[in-house]
Amino acid sequence: MAALLASSVLLACTHIPEQGAAERRTPVAVAPAPPPSPVSPISPRPEMHASPALKMLAPGAQAYIPPQPANTAKYQEFADNPWKRVAEEPLSTFSADVDTGSYANVRRFINRGQLPPRDAVRAEEMVNYFGYDYAGPKAGDSQPFSIHAQLAAAPWKHEHGLLRIAIKGKDLAKESLPAANLVFLVDVSGSMSPTDRLPLVKSALKLLVAQMRAVDRVSLVTYASGTNVVLPATAGNEKEKINNAIEMLVASGSTAGEAGIRLAYAQAREAHIKGGINRVLLATDGDLNVGVTDPKQLKTLVETERQSGTGFSTLGVGDSNYNEALMKQLADIGDGSYHYLDTLQEAHKVLVNEFTSTLAVIAQDVKLQVEFNPANVNEYRLIGYELRALTREQFNDDKVDAGDVGAGHAVTALYEVIPKGVTGKVDALRYQKKGKPAATPAANADELAWIKVRYKDPGSSTSKLIAFAVKQPASLPALDKVDSDFRFATAVAGWAQWLRGSTLIGNFNASDALVIARDARGNDRYGHRAEFLRLVELSATLKRQ
Template identity: 85%
Template sequence: MITPVPDCLQPYSPPVFAPLLSSLAVLLASVALLACTHAPEQSSVAERMAPAPVVVAVPPPMPSMAQIAPMAPRLAVDGSSRIKGLSYESSAYTPSQPANTAKYQEFADNPWKRVAEEPLSTFSADVDTGSYANVRRFINRGQLPPRDAVRAEEMVNYFGYDYAGPKAGDTQPFSIHAQLAAAPWKHEHGLLRIAIKGKDVAKESLPAANLVFLVDVSGSMSPEDRLPLVKSALKLLVAQMRPIDRVSLVTYASGTSVVLPATAGSEKEKINNAIDRLVASGSTAGEAGIRLAYAQAREAHIKGGINRVLLATDGDLNVGVTDPKQLKTLVEAERKSGTGFSTLGVGDSNYNEALMKQLADIGDGSYHYLDTLQEAHKVLVNEFTSTLAVIAQDLKLQVEFNPANVNEYRLIGYELRALTREQFNDDKVDAGDVGAGHTVTALYEVIPKGVAGKVDALRYQNKEKPAVTPAGNVANAGELAWIKVRYKDPGSSTSKLIAFAVKQPARLPALDKADSDFRFATAVAGWAQWLRGSSMIDNFSANDAVAIAREARGNDRYGHRAEFLRLVELSATLKR
């Protein structure tokens, strides 16, 4: 009986033991030959006539591992798990996995800019929060997110901040604040925070709402984290509806259907029953669904009310018009009718996040990602008024830095919201909307005058000269920056302008002297840049973000900041 080959060598036994088996066969033949050759000479006739006995050769024992050890170099394995020097068709079995076709919009981090050459920075406000929830999904399953899934502004703006809102009697619908403190990753650099707080509006004071739920019920929506989650989320929203509100339900898969025409918000059972009947199957005709949803919105339009389509999908469009440019053109054209377009993204492997964000941005809506029912509760219940009610449209910001006090600057995030200098004053250029009670935060890293910069000066340009007044005094020497904000009242086509100066402090304040909201936003921005693998934060790590955030939790009514700490600590243990 031959000793079994050890399991660890089974896949490679033919090439390793072939020489041993060949030698064994030769040995057996030799033993048999010797047995016949050396028969006794003095044998009787009967003995010679008797059949020869069968000779069974006992095979030699299998070589020990010690004897095989010298052959170890021949078993060297390369980086592809194949034995070096051997040629064969296949290696160890690898289980097949579904291809991950998730799509994210690519972008590069904002670069450093010299104030002497580019003093202006212009961008659109953004209240989307989808990036944070999607990043959380990756971290919770033990993975760091793809670089382009991390957008710093959405990470920062995911959290609410206790900024002071507009005072009674203020004509503008939001307040603006600015504060400066040292950057945690480079203490010689400053962080300039620009904070906006929309006025609060009670749910009872909101105008009537005409909401069209546009739900993807194609086959790709069948997993528990897709259609079943969407159905539960929509029921949370239905619970917030008032009798004056209207709800419609439109679905799309291989075809489209109006499952529920405009129904009063008081008929919650009827609406929920319609939601319960939704089943996933078929392909995805998203373009036809969008057209039908807008048609339904027009049919139930409420003049002076909140008219909005809420698209819930994984973004996997594969029937009809699937070109993102054509879909964006469709949403842009319908936006002019006064109907907003918001998106609720779900799903994983085939999730088209790039399309979900772009459609919401173009449709004057907001983009959210639902990874859990708790996130749905945050978006559709806790932030009900800010998600639906717009208090300022097309909000743009433009910051002019003073070369007398600032050497260089960079905007953290908002790469996909950048505007040109001319677009700031062009009322035809669309920008972000701000909802009731919304907070918007933007952070600039600034290098003060006299501190070494990151960008070389130009050779052939004039030497830097500060602006000088006719009287010969340096103009506005006590100012760090000039901030301008443009916005439109809902329904207006003409923008309004707000402008104010940020004073230059005598010395750069330490970060620990800033308020807790400033410090927490800084921790989030630092973590977002760390997740993106940014080279602009030196050795700042996830652990540094934890240290700052832990001392700046402040008001954490819903536990979002505590969860942030858990996620950052977990991310520090994951490999890139």
């Protein structure tokens, strides 16, 4: 217990700066202890149910209520992106992000009758959880993804605009994927024993095994008080052998995560497939308490291995002791993706429905930079991506790590903009030079913004640049005049900001998000949008309690 408390304090006081972002020390938030709530259907805990003997207590006797475990869940603190004056800061630069863990984690809270902690809500991960029917690159296109931009009126302030930037990666059939060398790194420590942790992970990995081909290789490494190679590299079509190894996993002991990561990388190197997909897939609640627990040292380890060609993705599970801050940061540093598994259905979404995008990277180190035209835009703010911010100089620095885009992935970014002539939110500086910014050349006077995207082909060390202008419309289109994907993404972004208690969306609330989302449900093949409607309704009820 002393070691667990020591590591919790250390992790709570240590921040891993986003790779490539300006160095800044940000505390990691410890989520407040949740009030008593219904037990999640996926994680029944016997100790939380009253014993039948309690019903036979004598009148006036005090029932014994078992103590609840301390809540040591950790979320990285951040503040919402503020309004910026175009005359003073025309450039906005950030890394692409395809993580979706925030949405699944928020869903888990709401399904248990609680609103999530503020810092568990990241707007970009909420928006990017959903699939969108963006047009992908055309056959024969040299670039691996398409880019689209569109403008509409903001639902919380009709005089303001919403600029949507959408990236759609080219899709690949599973059969055409390069051979994969996957190392399943599974935490089997005592904290993983509840049914919503190791048992869920085992079922999830079996779903992934079902997708493996004969050319693929699967290894299984575990860690608890020690480490173990449960299954050396095995052909992906030996499914019974792999599943039997997974089924044997049992939770017990402490958590030597750093040693497990090192062993997993050693296994990945041993089975390395040249030109293939080489990746460690970590499944854990992140509760490290043995060996190296300093996130900075773990970051260095993952970063070094990333440079040698082995990616690192994370599947988070757990609740009261869940270290989301560490799970997200390790995946970001390892050129992987972070997902949170609250149900087996979520595992199916990530590991089956999105199999190719979860594993196959089509573009690395994807960075976006938007320059707003001061002749047409007064102010702007980026919704989300706070933990993905980059400096102006880092956009052109090919040594700076950024997010990767998988096959078929869609990435959506939303800016709220205040057009020229509409009252802004930020006062002008007193000691600036008098007069207006440099005049926009007549040839560019009809532009709203200039968008640049940098990316690297997988395995390349040199980036490529895509740049294009967004034209200034004669008037802002009403939100109900744009496509359903734009409207649905807006509803999700608005709800995420409402959950965070944002002061930047006026009186916009869950009911407003619900109205927009219902009308924009569109093609809902897997029912994810219908589920979103239910979560929004539940959140509105919880807010009133």
